[in-house]
Amino acid sequence: MERYNELRKGESGAWLSIFTYLFLAAIKLTIGYQFTSQALVADGFNNAADIIVSVAVLIGLRISQKPPDHDHPYGHFRAEHIAALLASFIMAVIGLQVLFEAGTSLFSSSNVEPPNILTAWVAAGGAIIMFFVYRYNKKLAKRINSQALEAAAQDNKNDALVSVGVVIGIIGSHLHLGWIDSLTAFLIGLIICYTAWTIFKDTTHSLTDGFNETALLPFKRTIEKLDQVQKVRLFKARQVGSSIYADVTIEVHPHLTVETSHHIADQIEQKLRNDHDIVHTTVHIEPQKPKKE
Structure with a gap:
């Protein structure tokens, strides 16, 4: 069936997101901790959370390809919703952790030294990479008409914008405003929690047969x-x-x-x-x- 073939094509976009997020999360967390940039660390945790989202999209696409059987006469297409729902809970936990750590640092009088400028370059490189991943998944989602992959593409775009915000925060901290790095990390935590809420809201709306x-x-x-x-x-x-x-x-x-x-x-x-x-x-x-x- 054509729909199953399209779902199979969508797996390439999910795999691209997974490998990209694995690479960026490892680099950002390593550099962020080594050169004391909480904003870059928060961005790394954001990418780590997005690995879960991409894996959920991949699992959903895989299960959705299963043909109808005796107790699933309409197929397994709702597997995408279940996987996304689980991912939203995990993202919320990570977002709350980032908020707690950034908030603690923000209201502390210590550790206000600006991070190494290398962290800004890492964040800028991550933004460029995620923009190209967004473009690829956006085109693929349009070609195969996959709403799950379209959502993943929008998540890619948000990640690129978050990394741009990290660059701004790090540069601001070098203008003798060391608290801006922690503030940026706190804002990233809010973005992670908001993304989790958006996924949860849209998924539950679909699961309850809601339609615009x-x-x-x-x-x-x-x-x-x-x-x-x-x-x-x-x-x-x-x-x-x-x-x-x-x-x-x-x-x-x-x-x-x-x-x-x-x-x-x-x-x-x-x-x-x-x-x-x-x-x-x-x-x-x-x-x-x-x-x-």
Whole structure:
């Protein structure tokens, strides 16, 4: 099935993120501790947390590729949501740890010496690397229409911006403002916690079959343009992993044959799949109600 092949292609983006985060986390934590930059250490912990997110995306993509079985008749696409939910909890723990350590240092009168300027170069290099990883995953996510990989790409972009903030914080600390490094670390901790909350919120929204009502409008317009569709009475959709499942109720002329009605339903399924990549659509057909005088 084409959807499973697309999920398999998305693994390359997850693997790229994992190896990049492993490399950057090791470099930043080593240099950050050696040259006493709490901002760079916090950025390293941020990258370490993102390893978990990338692994969760990879596991989710792997499990989602499993075909339907006797107790999963709709497939295993929701595995992406479960993995992301677990990752959000782990990210929150790491973010709170960074906040505690940075806050303790920020309100302490000791250890206000600016870190070695090498730490700024390390952070700048990390920002450049993460920008290219973001571009790669962004293009791949668009090509295979994977929302999980799109989320990973946005996380890559956030990491690049965080590293830019670290550079600014370290340079600021060299302007005889040693507390800026600790303040930057504290802000990074807030970003990690906010990212964890965002992942948790979006994942639980999908798991409870939540769907943005505004996003349904293009789907409805596509169906309304089809011949012999008199009215779209109901349109519901839910996010299942990187796929969308839809339920549609339409009105047609009451004297159409069963064969013609069946052909209309096939048209709707094919049109939604081609135009909006909705992999599964259930179409219910009702006779058009007579207009009231």
